[in-house]
Amino acid sequence: MVTVFFQQVLNGVILGCIYALIALGLSLIFGILEIANFAHGEFYMIGAFMALFSISYLKVPFLVALLIAMAGMAIVAALIERAVFRPIVGKPLINSMLLSFGLSTALANLALFFFKADPRKITSGLAKYRFSFQGLYVTGERLAILVLSILLVLLLAWFIQYTRTGKAMRAVAQDRVAAQLAGINIRRIYSITFAISGALAAAAGTMVGAMFFVNPEMGFTVVLKSFVIVILGGFGKIRGVIVAAILIGLVESLGGGFISYAYKDAYPFLLLVLLFIFKPEGLTGGKQS
Amino acid sequence: MKSKFLAVPFAAAAAFILYILPRFFSMDYYLHIFVMSEIYAVLVLSLSLLVGFTGQVSLGHAAFYGMGAYVSALLSVRFGLSFWVTFWIGGLFAGLAAFCIGRLVLRLRGHVLAITTAFFGVLVTVVMNNWIPVTNGPMGITGIPRPSPIRLFGLDLAIESRTDYYYLGLLFVLGVLYVLWRIERSRIGDAMIAVRENEELAKSIGIDTMKSKVFAFSVSGGLTGLAGAFYAHYILFISPVTFTISESINMLVMVIFGGMSTLFGPVLGAICLTVLPEFLRMAGELRLVIYGVALVFFIIWMPMGVWGTLRYHLAARRK
Numbered sequence: 019m020v021t022v023f024f025q026q027v028l029n030g031v032i033l034g035c036i037y038a039l040i041a042l043g044l045s046l047i048f049g050i051l052e053i054a055n056f057a058h059g060e061f062y063m064i065g066a067f068m069a070l071f072s073i074s075y076l077k078v079p080f081l082v083a084l085l086i087a088m089a090g091m092a093i094v095a096a097l098i099e100r101a102v103f104r105p106i107v108g109k110p111l112i113n114s115m116l117l118s119f120g121l122s123t124a125l126a127n128l129a130l131f132f133f134k135a136d137p138r139k140i141t142s143g144l145a146k147y148r149f150s151f152q153g154l155y156v157t158g159e160r161l162a163i164l165v166l167s168i169l170l171v172l173l174l175a176w177f178i179q180y181t182r183t184g185k186a187m188r189a190v191a192q193d194r195v196a197a198q199l200a201g202i203n204i205r206r207i208y209s210i211t212f213a214i215s216g217a218l219a220a221a222a223g224t225m226v227g228a229m230f231f232v233n234p235e236m237g238f239t240v241v242l243k244s245f246v247i248v249i250l251g252g253f254g255k256i257r258g259v260i261v262a263a264i265l266i267g268l269v270e271s272l273g274g275g276f277i278s279y280a281y282k283d284a285y286p287f288l289l290l291v292l293l294f295i296f297k298p299e300g301l302t303g304g305k306q307s
Numbered sequence: 308m309k310s311k312f313l314a315v316p317f318a319a320a321a322a323f324i325l326y327i328l329p330r331f332f333s334m335d336y337y338l339h340i341f342v343m344s345e346i347y348a349v350l351v352l353s354l355s356l357l358v359g360f361t362g363q364v365s366l367g368h369a370a371f372y373g374m375g376a377y378v379s380a381l382l383s384v385r386f387g388l389s390f391w392v393t394f395w396i397g398g399l400f401a402g403l404a405a406f407c408i409g410r411l412v413l414r415l416r417g418h419v420l421a422i423t424t425a426f427f428g429v430l431v432t433v434v435m436n437n438w439i440p441v442t443n444g445p446m447g448i449t450g451i452p453r454p455s456p457i458r459l460f461g462l463d464l465a466i467e468s469r470t471d472y473y474y475l476g477l478l479f480v481l482g483v484l485y486v487l488w489r490i491e492r493s494r495i496g497d498a499m500i501a502v503r504e505n506e507e508l509a510k511s512i513g514i515d516t517m518k519s520k521v522f523a524f525s526v527s528g529g530l531t532g533l534a535g536a537f538y539a540h541y542i543l544f545i546s547p548v549t550f551t552i553s554e555s556i557n558m559l560v561m562v563i564f565g566g567m568s569t570l571f572g573p574v575l576g577a578i579c580l581t582v583l584p585e586f587l588r589m590a591g592e593l594r595l596v597i598y599g600v601a602l603v604f605f606i607i608w609m610p611m612g613v614w615g616t617l618r619y620h621l622a623a624r625r626k
Contacts, residue, residue, distance in 0.1 A: 054418045105607045111417050112364050116563055117606040119556050124599025131592055242429065242552075245422040280437045287426035294411065294423075 021153045026275045027268065032160055032229075034267025035167035038260045039222040040240060041247040042174060043215030045259050048248065049191040050211045051107055056118040057098075058219055058244065059237025060125035065091040065220020066227040066236070067133060070140050080142035084166070084224045088217040095216025096209045104208065122237065129234035137231035140224060163225045170221055174214070175256055183210060239283065246286040250293060265289070325477060329470045338469035340582060345476030346538050347577035349483050351561040352570070353530035356487055358559065359567030360496065361523040362503030363413065364421040366555050367428035368531050371401040373435060373550030375532025376539040377442060380451045383540070390454035394536045401532020402525050409524035413517060416506075428552050435547040447546025451539055472541055479537060480574070483530055487570060490526070499523050560602060566612025575614050 040062055047055045069087035072078050078086065102121060106113055147158030178184040189197040190207045198204055226236070247266050251258030266286055274282040329338060350372060357363050379397030382388045388396075412423045435442050442448070454475075456465035466475055490496045498519040501509035510516050539545050557580075565576025587594045609616045 048418070054421070102603055102607070106610070109610055111421070112358065112559065112563060113606050113610050115364070115366075115418075115421060116556070116560055117603055119560075120599045120602030120606065122599070124596050124603065127593070127595040127599065131596065242422070242425060245418075246426060249419050249422060281433055284430045284433045287423075287430045290423060290426060291411065294415070 022275070023272075024154055026271045028154060028156060029160075030268035030271030031264055032164050032167075032267070033271055034264030035164060035171070036222045036225050037240075037244060037247055037267055038171055038263035039167055039218045039225075041244040041251070041259050041263050042171065042256065043218040044241075044244050045248045045251070045253060045256075046187070046211050047215050048253055050187060051099075051103065051208055052111075053103060053107070053114040054111065054118065054245070055103075055215075056115065056241055057121040057125060058118075058215070059239075059241030060122050060129075061091055061095055061216045061219040061237075062223035062226075062240060063129060063232070063234060063237040064094065064125065064223075065216070066140070066223030066232040067129065068220065069224035070138060070227060070232050073140060080140075080144060080162075080228065083140075084221060087220040087224050091220035092213040092217040095219075096213040099209055099212035103212070104205070107208070122241075126234055126237060133234055135233060135235065137233040138227075139231055140227035142228045159228055163229065166221070167225065170218065171260060174218065177214075178256070183207075187211060243286055246290055249290065329473050333470075335469055338473055340585060342469060342472045342476050342541060344578045344581040345473070345480050346534050346541070347558075347561060347581050348480050348574045349534040349537070350531055350558050351565070351573040351577040352480075352483050352487055353527045353534070354558050355562050355567055355570075355573040356490065356499075356530075357523050357527040358562050359569075359573070360491065360503060361499040361520055363520055363524070364417070364559070365424040365524070365527075366421045366552065366559070367408075367424035367426075367431075368528070368558055369550045369552065369554035370428040370431035371405055371528040371531040372535040372538070372554065373431060373545075373547070374401040374404055375535025376545045376550070377435065377448070377535075378532075379536035380448045380539040380545055381441070383452055384448060384450060390452070390536075390540045391457060394533065394540070397536035397539075398529050398533035401535065402529025405528020405532075406521065406525040409521040409528075413520045413524060425552055425555070428550075428555055432547050432551055435550065442547075445547060447544060448539075449544050451543045451545070453543070454540055476537065476541075479533075483533075484570060484574075486526075486530070491570070495519055495522055563612055564605070566615030566618070569614060569618075572612055572614040576612065579613070 040058065043061075044055060044058050047053055047058070065087045068090045069083040072083040072086045073080070076083075076086075098121070102117065103114070106117055142159045142162070144158040144162050149156050149158070149161065178187060186197070186202045187207055187210070189200065189202055190204050194204060197207075223232070223236075226232075243266060247262045248259060250265070251260070251262035266289070269285050269289055270282060273285045328341065332338065332341070350368070354365065354368050357365055375397035377397075378400045379390070379393040382393040382396060383390060408424075408427055412420060412427070415423055436445055438444075454466040458464075464471075466472060490499075498509065498514045498516075499522075501512075501514055502516045502519050506516055535550075538549075561576040561580045562573055563576070564580055565574065566572035584594075584598065587597055590597055611619060
């Protein structure tokens with residue numbers, strides 16, 4: 019029982035790290051463009067397909083496929099931002115919400131049309147290595163995913179905190195007009211934001227595809243969950259989002275394992291309700307935008 | 308003044324057209340689309356009370372729609388109650404649920420509110436799917452009876468054909484329009500618009516903004532529940548797939564399509580977006596792709612909706 023518990027905790031942490039990648043991208047887009055991008059789940063799905071096809075057609079190793087998917091999705095996301103989202107920056111939230119729903123519907127069904135609904139698995143070739151520690155098992159694949167996602171999150175945190183572009187992004191998130199007055203090219207920042215978010219989503223999609231399956235409908239439930247994470251963690255707070263992501267991963271993994279699997283999708287909502295009742299200021303406190 | 312002068316003959320003509328419509332389109336297929344347009348008109352009108360007038364976005368309205376449908380259907384299937392009773396209980400139940408949820412979530416704003424209500428919707432579908440002893444799970448509820456015949460003003464009314472449903476639905480839409488029209492012209496209607504325009508300001512002049520938001524949310528949820536009850540006793544079969552988040556999104560799209568903050572816009576949106584997708588059936592598998600792309604372009608080009616854009620251009624021309 020104790021080992022099962024810790025096994026579920028480990029799985030929950032891995033899941034949480036992947037959720038963190040998606041939620042951080044979502045939170046970036048929200049903070050900088052003030053857009054709720056419901057098509058983010060489709061970025062994740064398309065990224066997973068890019069990795070899947072790079073492995074099956076180009077015969078590249080898992081890591082290279084991950085990089086290809088991230089690069090490819092960064093370009094696609096930047097193009098989508100330019101064509102679709104830029105005209106509606108600053109419009110009421112319901113417009114951006116419905117626009118991204120439209121985009122999400124179109125992309126998911128396009129993928130369904132071309133790739134069909136049957137689930138496929140990304141073969142990383144790392145699953146054959148197994149590590150055991152005190153009766154806990156972890157495959158090489160899951161270990162790689164854990165390490166990679168932590169690395170990516172740290173890289174993002176460093177980028178936003180210390181680079182010139184990262185500082186410019188934070189400035190735009192704080193005050194768009196003032197940032198423009200200070201000479202920041204906000205259009206460039208918008209494109210970069212989407213590119214980074216797209217790349218992170220693609221990385222998450224590839225990892226989930228290796229752990230579970232890739233199919234055209236994988237995006238939508240993930241995007242709702244990621245929004246809950248962003249709300250729990252507080253908009254624009256990297257640390258809060260990471261904590262919330264791991265919390266949701268744990269709740270899902272433990273709740274699904276020990277309480278009831280059927281009600282798995284309801285747990286994030288219950289968590290959200292509890293938060294509103296007991297800690298309305300957000301998980302990590304401070305001002306909520 | 309000219310518009311008021313024209314209003315009476317215009318309304319009479321509209322009433323005549325609505326009355327005569329089933330005579331011209333007597334095929335079941337057309338009548339079905341008409342009845343569905345009526346149901347959507349009620350849904351979209353009730354949602355526009357919340358989104359258009361009060362400025363609060365809900366992504367969970369399909370849950371209230373489903374609650375109304377399930378409560379009404381279960382009461383008549385299990386306990387043999389008549390539609391004329393269960394219809395109101397369904398609406399009341401959804402309204403009460405909306406009141407409770409509203410009290411909890413309406414202190415949130417904007418995106419956070421939208422996403423929280425979306426998750427509430429997910430919660431309700433999860434319950435519908437898994438509480439099998441009551442809801443029969445994904446199999447849904449079958450054998451829902453039609454409205455029983457009643458005597459009104461010495462007339463025996465039986466709701467049997469689609470034409471009957473059409474007239475009943477018309478009555479329903481008019482009733483909802485009347486309720487919303489009264490709300491719009493009341494003090495609480497003014498308070499709702501004040502909340503939409505500037506919540507802080509509304510609060511500072513002594514409007515209980517929470518109360519007006521909860522009121523709008525409850526009435527909106529209740530009317531949506533009534534529409535659900537009507538739907539259940541029209542289709543005679545309900546299952547959780549009808550009440551998912553995509554239905555909530557669909558309702559919101561209709562609100563935007565027609566144009567918010569008028570009573571005519573939502574009706575227009577409901578009719579257009581019930582009729583137009585029927586043409587998309589030809590596109591087969593690509594139907595939803597076309598729908599999604601059309602939605603994207605629509606939001607970019609007509610952010611105020613069809614009716615809103617039309618009014619804007621008319622107003623610009625008058626100047």
